Amino acid sequence: MLYLKKYFTEGLIQFTILLSLIGVRVDVDTYLSNQLPPLREIILGPSSAYTQTQFHNLRNTLDGYGIHPKSVDLDHFFTTRRLLNQVRQLDRLSVPSTELNTWLVHRDSETVVSTSSQSSITLDNGAGLEDVNNPDATPAMRGGSGAPESTYNLNTADSSLGAVAPEGNQEQGSRDGNDDLTKEDIDLIDILWRQDIDLGAGREVFNYSNRQKESEEEKPSPHENKDRNEEQESWRNGVNLQGAQPVDGETGESIPEQLPGIGSQTSLSLQECLRLLEATFPFGEESEFPAPVVTPEIVSNEEAPSTSQGLPLAPQLPPAEPQLDLEQQWQDIMAIMELQAMEVNNTSLQSNSSSVDGTSGTTESNPGGNFELSTGSTPVNQDVSLHQASLPSCSQDFPPMFNPQLDSISITPRTTMPRLSSSNSSNINSTFGATNLTGIFLPPHINSSSNNITSTPILPDPFSTLLEESMLDEISLLDLAMEEGFSQAQASQLEDELDSDSGLSLDSSHSPASPSSSETSCSSAASSSSTSATFSEEGAVGYSTDSEVATAETEEGAVGGYQPGYSKLCRMSYQDPSQFHGLPQLDGISHNHTYNLPLSSAFSEHPELPISTGKKTVRDKQHSKLQPHQDLLDKHASRDERRARAMKIPFSNEKIINLPVEEFNELLAKHHLSEAQLALIRDIRRRGKNKMAAQNCRKRKLDTIINLEQGVQDLRRDKARLLKEKMEFIRSLRQMKQKMQSLYQEVFTQLRDEEGRPYPPSEYSLQYSADGSVLIMPRGVTTAEQNRKPEKKQKDKKK
DNA sequence: AGCACTTGTCATCTC
């Protein structure tokens, strides 16, 4: 089922992409949203899948037993589940995976184009990707707000910026919407915005004048490309990490910039944001398909209106490079599908590594084509945006969004950078490095705390805090386990299990004896037939005549005798089920009064076994104690047997001991016995009964101990299982947080103001409201303000 | 010979 689901989902997405490439608009979203519940379920999973219960069930299944913890299929199972979860995660963010995928397609096409026409750009992008790992870049990323400023400065001052993808956005935007504006107009708008800001409204318009200037200057030329590359380099170095805030010409204050379309307080879903971005982006001929639908044509768009909010991808597309070769794309898709198929068997890590993020893994696996998301190596692919990376992934691909690093606790800051650089090769990278997801997960105030972040890989404090908590929880759990009786080995085993997902339950060492096994087997062997009835008969037979002493002894021995040599394994096994009904004390323990009853068959088989035929008085007993040598002579005869033999007791000790009182009395009445004989018989009976009682008692004790041990082990096992489940939950939560962060950054990266500039993460953050809408807000803006202005901003956006 | 363990036995208690 999982396979089916996976392939269906991936296939659907890919099919959508194909259709879009052909020029057919396919809006999967609508299908997902309502019309086709089954389809939605297939892709997003049943509603119940959103609940933790699913996970529990899964765990139960794993633990239990649907899939063996060490099953080879386990990895695949988890991988599949992870991918599905990722898809669902997208849904939760209101960012349809399909849209993201579509963007990917654009990227690819762009990549292809870039290869041919604008090699310089691709190189830059590639460099950007490489920078991800560049230690030098890190400091820059972590740089304070200063970085953003530099970024903006570059944008404004350097006309070449237009060549860069983001620049392209600006360029397009300016042409579309701002071409008409004079500098005065823009200044006027700025002033108005400032006023708006003073009133508490977020500012959405920024330095139009500068932007316009840039847009005019921007023209994709090799030379410009060069400049862009240089700029990008500077970004990577952290110069551009944060967009500089526009400075108020009058006061000199920095003015918060906002996306024109997406006001700082605009309320809109991420999906809407993406749509707006795309919609506002006139893609020339392709503009016919403004929606998030797959729009391969975007590639052909050379110029985007200045108003565009930054479809990051579109701007990057080289104008001259119109459309990708459909055949080529088809091949790419096929290659991706192959990869997906392969990925089924891959570990999650592998799948993640295949992501576009700039890791080389995908490239290698996807020789197929330009489609490859990642690739820092090939110039063509270097420009791939996160979206692109994710596209293939719906199947395999979320991984791009959820980098390989997702699994690692530390994650991300780095991840962020690579994505940013790779995605837009533009300001985006620098701008969003340090976006924090906290807005989504955490209250606004938390977000405000992380304003300083630039493009650095550093996780938002709250987020990292949560992660740390998770780690601490795990550690504490292990400690707890150690404290509460887990041996070091067990703890390590637990840890290993957690790491490996093997789901092996801790099987504590087995209790010394498994009562059920040995006992039951023995007890079953010991049938009730061995009880008094049987041997009373034998006894009767054996002692039919007093004269046959020898025979009688043998018989008696066989009948009644306790057999010292009797296997200890089963010595406690003579349980007559009928005899133990219910001892209240312990369910598992029943009284077995036949504890020492020999099997009649056993006796017959071992006639040589000791018999107590001798008749002895109590005095004899005393005497026998004084003379152990005599006992040694009759090794196998018990003292009472010897005494009975010595006293010429006419019946077996077994009879004496095991006959019911009434029968015993009748037996005594039948025979004319001396007082000594009667006394001995009574002593024999007493001791025999006491002996069996003692044996039963000891058995019960042993059983009790065993049961207690078993209970302890069961409890420990349960505890270990629960701990393991908890750790799984923690891990899952951590992964979800990481994914969320990735999505947040991705979305934030996509956002552009009217001039196509990215929002500096240090100044803006996305707030996730209860109604599902996403607001981009200047940091520090109160929640109340958020609620006030979203609609307005949204309107602006949707223009 | 000493030790650990098992088994038998006694005394005592409870039912």
Place this chain on the structure above:
DNA sequence: TGGAGATGACAAGTG
């Protein structure tokens, strides 16, 4: 009250 069972304690047997 006595029988039977349960159990602690002790001793003997055994390896």
